[in-house]
Amino acid sequence: DIVLTQSPESLAVSLGERATINCKSSQSLLYNSDKKNYLAWYQQSPGHPPKLLIYWASNRESGVPDRFSGGGSGTDFTLTIASLQAEDVGNYYCQQYYTSPYTFGQGTKLEI
Amino acid sequence: QVRLQESGPGLVKPLETLSLTCTVSGGSFSTYYWSWIRQSPGKGLEWIGYIYYTGTTIYNPSLQSRVTMSIDTSKNQFSLDLNSVSAADTATYFCARGTPTVQFWSHWGQGTLVTVSS
Numbered sequence: 001d002i003v004l005t006q007s008p009e010s011l012a013v014s015l016g017e018r019a020t021i022n023c024k025s026s027q028s029l030l031y032n033s034d035k036k037n038y039l040a041w042y043q044q045s046p047g048h049p050p051k052l053l054i055y056w057a058s059n060r061e062s063g064v065p066d067r068f069s070g071g072g073s074g075t076d077f078t079l080t081i082a083s084l085q086a087e088d089v090g091n092y093y094c095q096q097y098y099t100s101p102y103t104f105g106q107g108t109k110l111e112i
Numbered sequence: 113q114v115r116l117q118e119s120g121p122g123l124v125k126p127l128e129t130l131s132l133t134c135t136v137s138g139g140s141f142s143t144y145y146w147s148w149i150r151q152s153p154g155k156g157l158e159w160i161g162y163i164y165y166t167g168t169t170i171y172n173p174s175l176q177s178r179v180t181m182s183i184d185t186s187k188n189q190f191s192l193d194l195n196s197v198s199a200a201d202t203a204t205y206f207c208a209r210g211t212p213t214v215q216f217w218s219h220w221g222q223g224t225l226v227t228v229s230s
Binding site: 048050051061095100 | 215
């Protein structure tokens, strides 16, 4: 199975400041035939299901604020929140869909 | 607006079968992959498997021996059976819709907590 390791496990950021979450994969998620990275990012608030933020490593889902951005390629990826808002508090997960079984990172808890 | 809703017992006895159904409304049921994902404090988010609208299934090898998924396109429902459950299967179970080609999930049910206990 592909193992995704997120860092840090928890993160406290002031309102308006930048937050960066890392996700490292045990193998490359870049598919040679289409040059796409098979990685997604989700946000989860307590009592709610995960919400898709980013797919193909850097494509923002419709309706997601542009302060959220994804980057990286191969085995190293980042999720950046450019200017933290109060509603951004929660847990964030990366997920690979390169190959089955599809796996998630262990999560990063983002606090203010 | 696509909506998914899980239903089923919230309490299952050890060694019995956990059975859940996901009802989909507001969108096309065909051409998509439909997944079950669970979340427990100990193991985080775990993909259980998916079923295609044609009935094709792929399961997580870690659960494959105990999982069966089925689909009823006439009712826009798909189901999960997990047999021989133990306390380790206690989790919130989500149903989710994949894309027509790859497995990330933009639509999720609210989730249902299933506790395994005698």
